[in-house]
Amino acid sequence: MSETARIERDIEAARSRLEGTVNELAYRAQPKVIAERQAASLKLKLNEATHTPDGQLRVERIGAVVAAAVALVVVAGLIRRRRR
Incomplete structure (x- = not known):
C-alpha cells in the first residue's frame, strides 16, 4: 500500500x-x-x-419542607391582609 x-x-x-x-x-x-x-x-x-440510600423516606426532611411552605403561605397571607 x-x-x-x-x-x-x-x-x-x-x-x-x-x-x-x-x-x-x-x-x-x-x-x-x-x-x-x-x-x-x-x-x-x-x-x-x-430518600435514604437504602430507599427509605426521609420524613424529617419532608416535614421541614412542608413546615416551611406553611410558614411561607402564612407570611404571604399576613402581608396581603396588611396591605388592605
Missing part, C-alpha cells in the same frame, strides 16, 4: 470521527434534549433529598 493511500485512509477516518462528534454535539444542544436532561437531574436530586 502506498503512503498516499494510507494518508487518504487516515484522513477519511478522521473525517468520520469528526462527523460523529459534530452530530453528537448537535443532538446534545437541542433544547428538548437539554430540558429532558435537566428534568432527569432534578428528579434525581429530589429523590436523593427525600
